[in-house]
Amino acid sequence: MSRDRTLSSRPVGVAILIGLLILAGLLSVTFGARVTGWTEIRAGLGGDVRTVGGAAVASRVPRTALAALAGGALGLSGAVMQGITRNPLADPGILGVNAGAALAVVVTLAVGGLVPLEVYLWTAIAGAAVAAIAVYLIAGLGAGGATPLKLALAGAAITAALTSLTTAVVLPRGDIAGLVQSWLVGGVGGATWDRIAPVLPVMAFGAVISLACARKLDTLALGDETAAGMGETVWRARLVAAAGAVALCGAATAACGPIGFVGLVVPHLCRLVFGVSYRWILPTSIASGAALLVVADVAGRIVLRPAELDVGIVTAFLGAPVFIAIVRHRRVSAL
Amino acid sequence: MIASPELRAVRAEARRRRRLVLALLSTMVLGVIGLSLCVGHSFVPPGAVIAALTGAADGGEAFTIRVLRAPRAVLACLAGMCFGMGGAAFQTLLRNPLASPDIIGISAGASAAAVWCIVVLGLSGMAVSVAAVTAGLGVAALIYVLAWRGGTAGTRLILVGIGISAMLQSFIAYVLTQAPSWSLLEALRWMTGSLNAAQIDQAMPLAVALAVFGGVLFALRRDLETMRMGDDTAAGLGVAIDRVRAIVICAATALVAFATAAAGPVAFVAFLSGPIAARLAYRGGSILVPAALTGAALVLLADFAGQVLLPTRYPVGIVTGMLGAPYLVLLIVRDNRRGTSL
Numbered sequence: 001m002s003r004d005r006t007l008s009s010r011p012v013g014v015a016i017l018i019g020l021l022i023l024a025g026l027l028s029v030t031f032g033a034r035v036t037g038w039t040e041i042r043a044g045l046g047g048d049v050r051t052v053g054g055a056a057v058a059s060r061v062p063r064t065a066l067a068a069l070a071g072g073a074l075g076l077s078g079a080v081m082q083g084i085t086r087n088p089l090a091d092p093g094i095l096g097v098n099a100g101a102a103l104a105v106v107v108t109l110a111v112g113g114l115v116p117l118e119v120y121l122w123t124a125i126a127g128a129a130v131a132a133i134a135v136y137l138i139a140g141l142g143a144g145g146a147t148p149l150k151l152a153l154a155g156a157a158i159t160a161a162l163t164s165l166t167t168a169v170v171l172p173r174g175d176i177a178g179l180v181q182s183w184l185v186g187g188v189g190g191a192t193w194d195r196i197a198p199v200l201p202v203m204a205f206g207a208v209i210s211l212a213c214a215r216k217l218d219t220l221a222l223g224d225e226t227a228a229g230m231g232e233t234v235w236r237a238r239l240v241a242a243a244g245a246v247a248l249c250g251a252a253t254a255a256c257g258p259i260g261f262v263g264l265v266v267p268h269l270c271r272l273v274f275g276v277s278y279r280w281i282l283p284t285s286i287a288s289g290a291a292l293l294v295v296a297d298v299a300g301r302i303v304l305r306p307a308e309l310d311v312g313i314v315t316a317f318l319g320a321p322v323f324i325a326i327v328r329h330r331r332v333s334a335l
Numbered sequence: 336m337i338a339s340p341e342l343r344a345v346r347a348e349a350r351r352r353r354r355l356v357l358a359l360l361s362t363m364v365l366g367v368i369g370l371s372l373c374v375g376h377s378f379v380p381p382g383a384v385i386a387a388l389t390g391a392a393d394g395g396e397a398f399t400i401r402v403l404r405a406p407r408a409v410l411a412c413l414a415g416m417c418f419g420m421g422g423a424a425f426q427t428l429l430r431n432p433l434a435s436p437d438i439i440g441i442s443a444g445a446s447a448a449a450v451w452c453i454v455v456l457g458l459s460g461m462a463v464s465v466a467a468v469t470a471g472l473g474v475a476a477l478i479y480v481l482a483w484r485g486g487t488a489g490t491r492l493i494l495v496g497i498g499i500s501a502m503l504q505s506f507i508a509y510v511l512t513q514a515p516s517w518s519l520l521e522a523l524r525w526m527t528g529s530l531n532a533a534q535i536d537q538a539m540p541l542a543v544a545l546a547v548f549g550g551v552l553f554a555l556r557r558d559l560e561t562m563r564m565g566d567d568t569a570a571g572l573g574v575a576i577d578r579v580r581a582i583v584i585c586a587a588t589a590l591v592a593f594a595t596a597a598a599g600p601v602a603f604v605a606f607l608s609g610p611i612a613a614r615l616a617y618r619g620g621s622i623l624v625p626a627a628l629t630g631a632a633l634v635l636l637a638d639f640a641g642q643v644l645l646p647t648r649y650p651v652g653i654v655t656g657m658l659g660a661p662y663l664v665l666l667i668v669r670d671n672r673r674g675t676s677l
Binding site: 089094149153162165170172184312317327328 | 433
């Protein structure tokens with residue numbers, strides 16, 4: 001009965017999702033310090049920057065694209081992490097993966113100065129990978145494996161340690177402190193196509209790997225022993241999927257700075273609407289994550305107009321209550 | 336009930352070890368205080384230090400000792416004790432070494448309020464302390480209420496705390512981006528915990544807080560030890576678990592918040608003190624006093640190292656943070672393998 005309802009409502013859900021994404025994109029080019037009208041939007045989207053409104057729209061386009069890309073990457077990455085760890089609280093922010101990427105980028109900035117974006121990209125991914133492995137190993141050792149509590153605590157503790165190290169790097173360098181601090185908040189403001197281009201291949205790579213792992217994640221959801229019984233090499237499935245997830249959130253962090261909670265909230269919403277199969281959760285997480293981050297960015301531009309609130313703050317304040325609600329209302333050991 | 340001679344021998348041995356450890360820790364704390372009074376940018380011989388402290392000497396050296404080094408050492412000692420005791424109380428109560436106030440959001444609440452006051456409102460001194468303590472208590476209450484579902488469970492409390500903490504960290508990061516560049520480094524330094532601006536009149540409220548809230552925790556130490564065995568067992572043994580839990584959370588939060596207000600959220604002291612003290616002393620007795628002494632020794636040593644031993648003058652929180660990170664990994668790995676907590 002409920003299965004039928006899920007099946008018949010899925011296409012509707014997908015249609016609504018695509019509609020939301022388009023609407024979010026339109027909102028994003030319309031609102032900001034200056035609200036633009038329809039003709040200005042058409043002019044700006046067409047590349048006509050002779051009017052102020054047109055120029056404003058044109059400058060909002062890459063920003064919107066970056067928000068959508070990063071949101072999609074983070075949403076997908078969170079969904080994969082929840083699948084790998086079978087943990088409803090998994091999120092690149094909560095698990096300390098973003099903090100690892102952030103420390104790596106800050107070290108690069110302090111040592112190398114303004115190196116090309118590709119360098120940040122690869123250091124961010126390396127940092128994310130190291131942090132992810134560390135957290136998973138720490139939480140997974142011992143009796144009971146990586147329970148939600150142990151994972152969340154290990155993530156929080158690693159985040160605290162990495163943040164402390166980041167500050168240690170920044171403190172003697174007054175010259176880069178302001179730059180680092182504004183980057184650490186996580187935002188998509190001032191995006192240009194040049195900033196987006198280098199991360200695209202990595203995101204595409206991560207997305208392909210992650211989406212290809214959907215069936216494996218469904219098998220893992222049955223439990224390690226059942227999955228092994230069904231012929232899945234459990235550790236290899238986890239490793240491959242994790243590589244995709246780390247590439248995604250490392251690339252997103254390199255481009256925007258650490259943005260938390262998107263990866264936590266989005267898969268849960270998708271699970272509510274589209275059911276528990278990762279073949280549905282993963283692709284819909286991309287679209288929902290993109291829509292969420294674009295909307296959060298628009299919200300950040302509106303609440304403090306004409307100033308802006310970085311999108312990382314908005315997602316934290318939207319996401320933390322959801323996190324707490326999950327903790328309160330679910331048996332967190334389930335998934 | 337008459338204990339067997341073997342049991343009595345074991346208990347006597349445990350008491351002896353406990354006394355030995357307490358004596359050692361106290362000596363260490365006093366020793367480091369003495370060291371940090373004598374050694375700094377310039378060396379002052381012990382005789383001159385005593386003369387300066389008793390008011391028998393005057394001049395540059397006496398100023399250095401009385402105004403610069405002594406308040407710093409006193410504040411380091413008191414803050415360390417508050418962090419150590421508060422942290423150990425949380426860890427014992429929640430039966431998890433990772434559930435220290437700096438990880439479950441209590442310190443983050445105090446810091447968020449303090450940073451907001453410093454950067455946005457331009458306040459300093461007492462007002463910042465009051466705000467930090469109030470916010471620390473407020474966040475603890477919020478966590479407690481949000482984790483309440485017909486009784487609190489430790490797990491839920493910790494997880495809610497992590498969520499709140501993440502939100503507050505993001506708020507702090509935002510406030511720091513609003514800081515003008517001249518106060519950003521100061522705010523950052525405060526955020527990691529620093530004794531740079533230590534003054535002797537900061538020590539008084541901290542000492543009172545330690546006496547009052549430390550006293551409350553000390554009075555409840557047996558109930559706390561019993562709760563280590565699990566809520567149901569403790570309830571069966573006659574502990575009013577919800578009342579004890581509420582009081583312990585309030586008192587431990589107050590300790591941590593007062594210390595945070597005075598010295599900033601010195602990274603990982605609350606987290607490290609309990610487990611280190613447990614390794615040294617724990618054989619069935621209460622962990623609170625050894626943890627307080629360990630905390631004091633940690634902050635004093637780390638501040639000394641940050642001032643004298645390292646090439647750049649780092650604030651104390653950076654040193655404890657760097658010590659804390661590898662120890663954290665070690666601790667989790669070992670405890671997880673053993674399958675116990677603390």
